[in-house]
Amino acid sequence: MGRERPAAVLFDRDGTLIADVPYNGDPARVEPVPGALPALTRLRRAGVPTGVVTNQSGVARGLVHAADVAAVNARVEELLGPFDVWAVCPHGEDDGCGCRKPAPGLVLAAARSLGVDARDCVVIGDIGRDVEAARAAGARGILVPTPLTLAHEVSAAGEVARDLRAAVDLILDAAPPARHGAAGGNPPGRGPAAGAPARGGAGAAEPAGYGPGGGRTA
Ligand SMILES: [Mg+2]
Ligand SMILES: [Zn+2]
Secondary structure: OOOOOEEEEEOOOOOOOOOOOOOOOOOOOOEOOOOHHHHHHHHHHHOOOOOEEEEEOOOOOOOOOOOHHHHHHHHHHHHOOOOOOOEEOOOHHOOOOOOOOOOOOHHHHHHHHHHHHHHEEEEEEOHHHHHHHHHOOOEEEEOOOOOOHHHHHHHOOOOOOOOOOHHHHHHHHHOOOOHOOOOOOOOOOOOOOOOOOOOOOOOOOOOOOOOOOOOOOO
């Protein structure tokens, strides 16, 4: 049951790789999310290119300079290692650009820069528009919610992982790894049904027991 290894994994920045400090222009305030570096290291060791796709509308709003965003991004790389591509949208909500997520532009630009097809990429983010941008670009989206992620964003996401480690498990098809099963049985909470979100879409081919709305299995 192996998926092909993705051509690249593209991460949202704020709230996904680093703590979300709105309109941050100060490199000293960059704080990686726990588990970010090990997750990235696993992907890099597996030979999977990594990138960042980030909305920075603070630039358009005059709340942060583009140079400050660049300094913050450089600090991210100091702490989390080099990414193969960065795609940044500096526009505002009303600019009508094609790159601000949930538009697909950042994902498409990152894929183009890497010389890969967006449909072979994975996008990991913490809110609905990350997943929507992935979907719009034809990529696979994985939501890693934070306490600020809205319930409807979780239920609308096709795939949800509890943290970056679990997201990389999904990507590298490593869950549950055999080496952890030597003592017998699956680790608690790692079964296929654990935490499976109710799918809100018009799923035509959902397996029994996963009907929309839940509670319809009887
Ligand atoms: Mg975010
Ligand atoms: Zn833009």
